[in-house]
Structure formats: structure tokens, C-alpha cells
Amino acid sequence: MSVNSLDTFLNFLRLLFKEDSRETITAETNLSTLKEWSSLQTMIIVNEIDKEYNVVLDVDDLKNASSVRGLFEIVQLKKR
Secondary structure, three states: OOHHHHHHHHHHHHOOOOHHHHOOOOOOOOHHHOOOOOHHHHHHHHHHHHHHHOOOOOHHHHHHOOOHHHHHHHHHHHHO
């Protein structure tokens, strides 16, 4: 995993949130702690990851991702 890939994923994920939330999202951010996090936001992220990366995430994947970096790593593992 290269840093550029994580940066690309981070930028991709930031675009799924409102503009005022984007700057606070880093690789270490726990998405569930964001004010904007909701079941709808979860569905949006799962759908967009499926479209962009051709990876289908399940509930356990999101529970196991303690940070954006963790989510990125899960997506990378499922791409293989």
C-alpha cells in the first residue's frame, strides 16, 4: 500500500461528506465519531466504495474499521 493510494482514498472519502467536515477527516479519523455520521452516510459510503473500487463492504467491515486508514486497508484486502 502506498501513501498515494491512501491519500487518494482519503480525498475520495472526504468528498462524501459536507464541505465543512472535509478538512477534519484524516487517515486516523474514526468515521463514527463525526457529527455527520449516520446510517444514511454509511449506506452512501458503502455504495460509493462499491462503485469506485468494486468492493462490497458489509456491516462487520465498517465495525472493524477503527479509522479511515483501517477502512482503506479493508478495501485493499477485499480488492484482491
